[in-house]
Amino acid sequence: MVSTVEQWSGKKLSAFTILLLIFFIIFFVIGGSGPKPTSAHLVLFRACLLKKVPNKESMQRPNECDGANDVELNDLSSRQDGRYNNIVFFAKIPPRQYTMSRWFHMIMSTIRFEVEEKLEGDSEIPGKGRLQFTASLFGRQDDTKDWNLIKVSDGSRDIVCSGKHLMCEDVPFFQLHSTFYKSYLINLHIKRLQTLQRRFYLRDIWFSIIHWNTKFSKIFLSLKTVLFPVSLLLLVWYGYHTFGKGRQSWLLERLAFTLGVSVVILNLPVDWIMLTADAPGLTLWHDLRQGFFYAAICCFWLIFVSEHVYDEQPNNSLKSYWKFIIPIILTCLATLVYGLVERGMQINNPFHTVWTTEDVIGLLWAFLILIGCLAGIFAVVLIVLIAMAVLRMCRQRNNSARDKTKSFRLGFLLIATLVTGLMTIGGWIAVNIYEYQLSSGETMSLEISSAFQTGVYGLWNLYSFAVMILVSPAKPREYDEITDIQLEQRKTEGNDSSRRRLIHTTAHSESTSM
Structure with a gap:
C-alpha cells in the first residue's frame, strides 16, 4: 500500500x-x-398552605397561596398533624431577572435543605436522613396561557446535614434534556423525612439550576x-x-x-x-x-x-x-x-x-x-x-x-x-x-x-x-498493484538508465571534439 x-x-x-x-x-x-x-442560578422555594391535602396533579401558582413559615420537619415525618400535609413548596424557572432560552438545551437541578435545631443545647445531632416526596413539573410558552403538566413523580433522596444550623448537602432533583417551554413551575410536596430523631425547623429549601450558556x-x-x-x-x-x-x-x-x-x-x-x-x-x-x-x-x-x-x-x-x-x-x-x-x-x-x-x-x-x-x-x-x-x-x-x-x-x-x-x-x-x-x-x-x-x-x-x-x-490508478519493492526497483532502474545516458553523452562529446 x-x-x-x-x-x-x-x-x-x-x-x-x-x-x-x-x-x-x-x-x-x-x-x-x-x-x-454552563451557568448556575440559585432559587428559593416558597411554601404554600393548601386547604386540603394535595393530590399528584394539583398545582400551585405563584401569589395564589397563604404563606407558611418555619415548617416543623418532625411533624411532617410523623404525619400526626394533618395540617402540615397541606404544605407544598414551589419554585419558578427562570428567576425573575432572567429569561428562558431553548439554547440552554438542558437543565440540571439540585435541592438543598437548610434546617435549624428546635431545642437549645449542645447535644449531638444526627446528620443523615431520608426524604420522601412527590414532585410535579409544569411548563408553558406564554404567561397568558395555562400551565401544562409535564411530569409528576414520587421520589426519595438521602440527605446529609452538618453544623449547629444544619446546612444539608445538595442532592439531585431533576434533569431536563430539552428546554422547549419559556417557563417552568416545580411543586414539591414533602411526605416523609426519616431517621432525623431530633426536632428541627425547616428554614429554607434552596433550588439550584445548571444549564448551558x-x-x-x-x-x-x-x-x-x-x-x-x-x-x-x-x-x-x-x-x-x-x-x-x-x-x-x-x-x-x-x-x-x-x-x-x-x-x-x-x-x-x-x-x-x-x-x-x-x-x-x-x-x-x-x-x-x-x-x-x-x-x-x-x-x-x-x-x-x-x-x-x-x-x-x-x-x-x-x-x-x-x-x-x-x-x-x-x-x-x-x-x-x-x-x-x-x-x-x-x-x-x-x-x-x-x-x-x-x-x-x-x-x-x-x-x-x-x-x-x-x-x-x-x-x-x-x-x-x-x-x-x-x-x-x-x-x-x-x-x-x-x-x-x-x-x-x-x-x-x-x-x-x-x-x-x-x-x-x-x-x-x-x-x-x-x-x-x-x-x-x-x-x-x-x-x-x-x-x-x-x-x-x-x-x-x-x-x-x-x-x-x-x-x-x-495516485490510485498508477499504484494500485505496485508494492514498495517494485517502486524501489523502478527507482534503481531509473538511476542506472540515467547513468548510462550520461556516459553515452560524454563519450559522444569527446569523439566529436577530436
Whole structure:
C-alpha cells in the first residue's frame, strides 16, 4: 500500500503541519473568547398552605397561596398533624431577572435543605436522613396561557446535614434534556423525612439550576454546522479514491473510512431540532454517536501503531487485533449502559436518578473508577506502542535514504496520534467527572473551560481530516498493484538508465571534439 504520506515531500508535509496547527489554535481561541460552558442560578422555594391535602396533579401558582413559615420537619415525618400535609413548596424557572432560552438545551437541578435545631443545647445531632416526596413539573410558552403538566413523580433522596444550623448537602432533583417551554413551575410536596430523631425547623429549601450558556451553545453549534459539510465532502472524496474503480482496500484504509464516518455523525448538527421542537430523545443520540466515535478512533490508534511495531504484519482483517478491539468495545458499551440507565430513563421521568442512596452511589463510583482505570491502561498501552514504533523507525533510518524519508513522514502521524490520544483520554475522564458532579450534586471541584471543549472537538476533526488525506492511496490508478519493492526497483532502474545516458553523452562529446 502506497499512501499519500509516503509520497509527499518534506516541504509539503511541513506546510500541511503548520496549517493544522493554525486551525488548532483557532479552535482554542474561538472557545476562549466565549463564556463558561454552563451557568448556575440559585432559587428559593416558597411554601404554600393548601386547604386540603394535595393530590399528584394539583398545582400551585405563584401569589395564589397563604404563606407558611418555619415548617416543623418532625411533624411532617410523623404525619400526626394533618395540617402540615397541606404544605407544598414551589419554585419558578427562570428567576425573575432572567429569561428562558431553548439554547440552554438542558437543565440540571439540585435541592438543598437548610434546617435549624428546635431545642437549645449542645447535644449531638444526627446528620443523615431520608426524604420522601412527590414532585410535579409544569411548563408553558406564554404567561397568558395555562400551565401544562409535564411530569409528576414520587421520589426519595438521602440527605446529609452538618453544623449547629444544619446546612444539608445538595442532592439531585431533576434533569431536563430539552428546554422547549419559556417557563417552568416545580411543586414539591414533602411526605416523609426519616431517621432525623431530633426536632428541627425547616428554614429554607434552596433550588439550584445548571444549564448551558446561550453564547457557548451558539458557538458550539456553529462549529458543528460549519464542520459537517467539510467532513462529509472529505469523506466522499476519500471513499472514491479508496474504494472506487474496484480497488482492493487495506485494513488501515477501512478503519480511516470508519473514523471519517464517525466524525461526520459527530458533526451532524441535529441540535437545531431542539430549537424548534421538544426533542429530549436527542440525548441518547448524543451518547450513541459519542460512543461510536470513541470506539472508532481508539481502534484506529491501536491498529495503526501496531502495524509499525511488528516486523511480521498480521492479516488484513480485524480478527487479528481482537485482543485490542474487545476491551475497547466493552468499555464503550459500559459507558453507554450507564448513559441509558441515567439519561435514558430521564426522557420519560425527569425526576429519575440513580444517585439516590449511599449504596448505589458507592457502586456507581466503583463503576466510574473502573472505567477510568481502563482508560488509563489504554493510554499506557498506546504510549508504549508509539515508543516501540519510534524506536523501530530510528533503526530503519540507517538502511536507505528512502527509509529515512518514510520514517520521518510516518513519525508525523505517530506524534499526532500521541497528542490526540492523550487529550482525548484526559478530556474523556474530565467530562465524566464533571457530569458526575452535575448529576450527583457534588461540590464543583472540576470545571471544563470553553477553550478546552472547542479545542478538543476541533482536534478530533483535524486529526480525522489528516488521517483521511495522508492515508488515502497516492495516485490510485498508477499504484494500485505496485508494492514498495517494485517502486524501489523502478527507482534503481531509473538511476542506472540515467547513468548510462550520461556516459553515452560524454563519450559522444569527446569523439566529436577530436
